[in-house]
Amino acid sequence: MSEGLTAKTISITGHGGDEIEAYLAVPDDGVSSRGSVVVIHHMPGYDSSTKEITRKFAANGYAALMPNLYYRDAPGASPDDAAATARAKGGVPDERLVGDVGGAATYLRGLAASNGKVGVIGYCSGGRQSFLAACSLPLDAAVDCYGAFIVNTPPDGMPLKVTPIIGLAKDLSCPLLGLFGADDKFPTPAETAELDRVLDELGKPHEFHTYEGAGHAFFSVDRPSYRPEAVNDGWQRIWDFYGKYLAG
Amino acid sequence: MCTYQTEQISITGSGKGASGWFALSDATVYFDHPVHAMAEHTLNIDFLNPSRGPGARVAVELTAQSARELAKAIEVALASVPAELVS
Numbered sequence: 001m002s003e004g005l006t007a008k009t010i011s012i013t014g015h016g017g018d019e020i021e022a023y024l025a026v027p028d029d030g031v032s033s034r035g036s037v038v039v040i041h042h043m044p045g046y047d048s049s050t051k052e053i054t055r056k057f058a059a060n061g062y063a064a065l066m067p068n069l070y071y072r073d074a075p076g077a078s079p080d081d082a083a084a085t086a087r088a089k090g091g092v093p094d095e096r097l098v099g100d101v102g103g104a105a106t107y108l109r110g111l112a113a114s115n116g117k118v119g120v121i122g123y124c125s126g127g128r129q130s131f132l133a134a135c136s137l138p139l140d141a142a143v144d145c146y147g148a149f150i151v152n153t154p155p156d157g158m159p160l161k162v163t164p165i166i167g168l169a170k171d172l173s174c175p176l177l178g179l180f181g182a183d184d185k186f187p188t189p190a191e192t193a194e195l196d197r198v199l200d201e202l203g204k205p206h207e208f209h210t211y212e213g214a215g216h217a218f219f220s221v222d223r224p225s226y227r228p229e230a231v232n233d234g235w236q237r238i239w240d241f242y243g244k245y246l247a248g
Numbered sequence: 249m250c251t252y253q254t255e256q257i258s259i260t261g262s263g264k265g266a267s268g269w270f271a272l273s274d275a276t277v278y279f280d281h282p283v284h285a286m287a288e289h290t291l292n293i294d295f296l297n298p299s300r301g302p303g304a305r306v307a308v309e310l311t312a313q314s315a316r317e318l319a320k321a322i323e324v325a326l327a328s329v330p331a332e333l334v335s
Contacts, residue, residue: 044283077302080283084294085302088276091252124281125251154251162251216288217281224286 004028005058007051012107014067015099021068021075022104023051025058026111033115035140035246036108038101039066040122040129042217045083046070049222050123060239062119062246065108067100094132094165101133117246119174121238122147123219128165134176135168141245143177143238146216148186151194169198175205177241179234181214181227209237254278263295263306270304273297282309291315 007025014020023046027034037057041050046068057064069092074082086092105118119141122130127147134142144150151166176199180192189210199206211218211230218227219234255277263272274296282290291314295306310318326334 043281047283074302080307081302081305083283084276084296084305084307085298087252087254087278088256088274088294088296088298149251154253223288225288 003059005055007055007058012065012067012103014103015096018072020071020100020103021046022107023054023066023068024064025055026063027058027061029061031061032113033248034061034063034113035115035117035119035242035248036063036065036105036111037242037246038104038108038118038120038133039064040097040101040120040126040133041066041069042122042124042126042220043083045079045086047079049220052221053123053219062242063108063111063114065104067104069097069100091162092129094129094163097129098133098136101129102137105137105139115246115248117141117248119143119242119246121145124217125162128162131172131176132165132168134174135165135171137173139174141174141177141242142172143179143241145179145219145234146181146184146187148184148191150187151191151198152187166195166198169195169204170202172199172202172204175207175241175245177237178206178208179219179230179237180208180210181216181218181230182210182212183215186216207237207241209234251280253280259295261295265304265306267303270297270300272306273299279312283307285309285311287311 005027010024011019012022039054054064054066070082070086074085108118117140120130120133121143123145127144128150130142130144149162214227214230217225218230257275259275261272272295276294279291290309293308297304
């Protein structure tokens with residue numbers, strides 16, 4: 001693998017036919033057939049750390065595309081200002097998320113070297129959104145990194161801006177890899193165990209790993225939550241998982 | 249928390265952002281992941297003027313303890329001046 005890549009900002013057609021900004025990273029390795037990954041950014045937005053993750057997929061042989069889920073709310077704004085604006089407007093509706101991930105998947109399938117297989121990965125709120133997308137769209141592999149509120153309802157007294165989506169599990173279109181922290185409170189190990197049980201019951205292929213000594217957001221290299229042991233193992237799980245379901 | 253749970257209020261005043269002073273019209277308050285503070289969750293306040301665009305924002309990210317102390321300090325400051333000044 002050359003690890004050479006090209007990364008740039010492009011425009012894609014998202015939910016409702018809207019043109020939205022997206023960050024594309026593609027390997028420069030001359031391979032004629034490759035899998036692709038839609039990267040869903042975390043709640044703080046379409047930021048440099050998630051762009052770095054997008055480039056990491058390209059460095060490892062995948063075409064990767066991250067739609068800016070907040071583009072409609074704040075086109076051209078800095079990621080943190082856009083995240084604040086999106087929050088003030090009520091956040092990203094589930095339906096819009098599905099449309100934007102669907103648009104990104106369509107774009108990736110249209111690339112000359114696409115093998116037609118598209119995976120999705122999301123972190124934090126994007127973990128829940130990765131599961132949501134995989135239950136709503138025809139995809140080939142999904143990774144949920146510590147997404148909360150898939151099973152559980154947000155605590156009492158909180159308006160249901162983010163609702164549980166466990167009811168969609170029967171529609172999960174692809175294998176699911178879950179990477180969680182044992183010390184996380186959103187989602188707790190009990191919540192991910194319940195998701196595990198439901199997927200077992202439905203016969204949906206999945207693989208969960210819960211890391212001791214890790215809490216929420218352990219993949220974030222620029223945060224105190226970063227846990228290198230969990231991250232090193234987690235990335236290897238991702239490469240194995242995508243290698244099995246997306247490669248070729 | 250990874251939710252969009254947010255308290256929103258209308259406010260009157262001014263704030264100093266990246267482009268200098270501007271009039272404020274709104275504020276949002278929420279407890280969620282910070283962008284910059286070295287904590288998993290913080291009490292975040294955005295002082296905003298949406299009519300001037302997303303960049304018209306003064307943001308703070310405070311630990312829960314700091315936020316409570318700030319709230320108390322605001323009340324103490326308001327209580328320490330003649331009532332007619334703050335009515």
